[in-house]
Amino acid sequence: MPYVVTQSCCSDASCVVACPVNCIHPAPGEPGFATAEMLYVDADSCVDCGACATACPVDAIKPHTRLSEAELPFLDINAAYFDVFPHADRTPLAVVGAQRRMKRPRPVHVAVVGAGPAGLYVADELLRHPETRVDVLDRLPTPYGLVRAGVAPDHPHTKRATTLFAAIEAEPGFRYLLGVGVGEGPGAAVTHAELVAHYDAVVYAVGAASDKALGVPGEDLPGSLSATDLVGWYNGHPDKQDLAVDLGHERAVVVGNGNVALDVARVLTADPDELAGTDLARVPWAVLAGSGVREVVVLGRRGPDQAAFTLPELVGLATLRGVNVVVDTQGAALSEGEAPGVEGDLRRQVLAELASRTPDPALRTIVLRFLTSPTRLLAGPDGRVGGIELVRNELVADAAGVPRARPTGETEVLPAGLVLRSVGYHGEPVDGLPHDAATGTVPHTAGRVVPGVYVAGWVKRGPSGFIGTNKADAQETVSTLLDDLDAGLVAGPEASVGGPRSHRGDLARVLRERGVAVVDLAGWRAIDAEERRRGAAAGRPRTKVVDVAEMHRIAAQTADARPRRRTLLGVRTAGRA
Structure with a gap:
């Protein structure tokens, strides 16, 4: 091949x-x-x-x-x-459609809230139109969202998506306004109403802000954490560096078996020497290097065929060296089930191969345990998590034929000093926008909340898909936005709700007049360069700056040192803000 x-x-x-x-x-x-x-x-x-x-x-x-x-x-x-799937009827060449152009070309300035993959794909789609300028805002001084703070440090290939993002940043008409919170609460620098007043359109591309709870007694005990928070902690997210992570015990339990759960299990059992060459944050690395964890149990409430992890992640787990991977199906045969397509068949094959291995007692162990749910967390003598009560499940088809987990009543207590919930995410309300509490999303029609206000990414569709899923999602939202411009549904530069738009398109100046420290593209590049410099000195791809104030200092030094260029009317600062 x-x-x-x-x-x-x-x-x-x-x-x-x-x-x-x-x-x-x-x-x-x-x-x-x-x-x-x-x-x-x-x-x-x-x-x-x-x-x-x-x-x-x-x-x-x-x-x-x-x-x-x-x-x-x-x-x-x-x-x-x-x-x-032989695809015998395929055409000989991939068909590339013609680039759409606006029916009524005019300068269009769009704000994109959120500098993660969803927001950057939206910016990319918008900037295919020469009439368009895009300001990308984010509350942190650094962009890239979950690619920076959510991808496992031992998966550097996934982080190569940042190369694509850097190309988007370099497009004409692109501008960063980083370190700028949007909303009404503490830390917000600009409101939704102000964004609407400054721009032709606003696109929210913010992610799911919280993880789902287990809903069992004892979940609030010390030692019960969100897997998402743990990932942010070891990836250097500024909000998670104070997370209390105690690894002075032999067993950790991860509830949920999606890709994040496998990432966490892999990092907790990894050789610290191998992690030393990654971009894992320095303090978390030291904690992991002193870890006493010998076993991580990953719980799935349903069977192997219904596991949430993807086949590539399972293959990656199966090819780990220096770690046992044990499959515990609670008596269910791996040949049973009806997982669809080739991926389901191959998942069973990989699990069967793992199940046939003989564990080495000298190695750390990851246990993939199925048909098991937590019923409560138990406190140890020190008041922290000391164990987790589990119930065995059986699969029962519902009215639609979908296998559902049903407790059998058979329980056991598994000693553990750390319990991590990894059962999904849920979006929080966005100030100024409607909110569907059941789905954690903003109600919309093909990305349109109202003409002039749009959504993309998880706030639009919920927490699903991969990094690149945001590309097709962004294409739909931008297409809707362009439809509204062509139909005249989006106000032109001469009017807005409440009258003329003051400082239109110059939000950066307004923010600086308020004393907001805005990090632009040059500032982000300075932070990036400093992280790479520190990393190179330590034999790593980068050493992340985890303190927001330090990020601002690095960016500000670059702004102060930025060369000035002469014009016919005098001297002005070079480059855009």
Whole structure:
């Protein structure tokens, strides 16, 4: 096989467009695109040109001769997909549609709230139109959202999406207003109403702000934490550096078995020497290096076929060295079930291979335990979590035929000093926007809240998908925004609700007049360069700055040192704010 996809797809579709023989599937427009766990290269059709590898923003496509030992299973995974879905009716070339243009061209200035993948994809789609300028706001002085603070440090390939984001930042008409909170509460520098008054349109691309609770007694005990908070802690998120993480015990339990749960289990059992070469934050690394944890139990309330983790993440777990991976199905046969498609079959095969291994008692262990739910957390003698009561489940089909977990009444207590909940996210209300409490999203129509106000990303669709899922999501929202501009539903630069727009398009100046320390693109690049410099000195890709005040100092030093350029009328500061 000439080329192979080796990880969960970013759903960017760049590789599909680049391929001259249309051998990468599922492609846009085909069933499964944007929901499939990954894309697949057809070995029989691939002409070994390498165009897909060049186009991939996260370096996930490799020639078969460059696969590492851990990546070799993806040979069979790619081949198996086409045994089930041959795509014999495909066209010989990928079809690229014509670039849309506005019917009534005029300067358009848009604010995007949120500098994570969703927000940056929105900016990218908007800046395809030469009439458009985009200001991207974020409450932190650093961009990239979960790519920076949510991707496991031992998954540097996933973080290569930042290369794509850097290209978006360099587009004409792009501007950062970082370190700027939006809303009504403490820390907010600008309100929703002010954004509406300053811009032609506002797009909110904020993520889910909180994780879901377990809803069991004892959940508030010390030692019961959110897996999301733990991920933010070891990834250097400024809000999570004070998290009290006690690893002075032998067992940790992760409730939930999605990709985040596997990430956490992997980091907690990793060799500290291997983590030392990653961008894991310094203080968390020291805590992990002194960890007493020997076993991490990952709980799934349903069976292996219903597990939330993706096949690439499971393969990555199965190829770990120096760690036992044990499969505990609570007596259920791995051959049972009806997981759909080739991914379901391959998941069973990987789990069966793991189940056949003999654990090495000298190694740390990750246990994938299924058909188990927590019923309460128990306090130890020190008042912290000392154990977790579990109930065994059985699967019962509901009226629609969907397998549901039903408690059998059979319980046990598992000693543990740390319990991490990883059962999903839930969006919090956004000031100035409607809120659906059941879904944690903003009600919308194809991204439109009202003409002039839009949503994208998790605040729009809920916490689902991969990094690149935000691209198709952004395309829909931007298309709706352009429809509204073409229909005249979005006010022009001469009017707004409540009268003329003061300081229109110059929010940066207004913020600075208020004393808000705004970090622009040059400031972010200075922070990035300083992190890389510190990392290089320590033999790491970067050492993250975790203190917000220090980030602002680094950015401010760059602004003070920025060269000035002469104009015919005098001297002015070079570059945009």
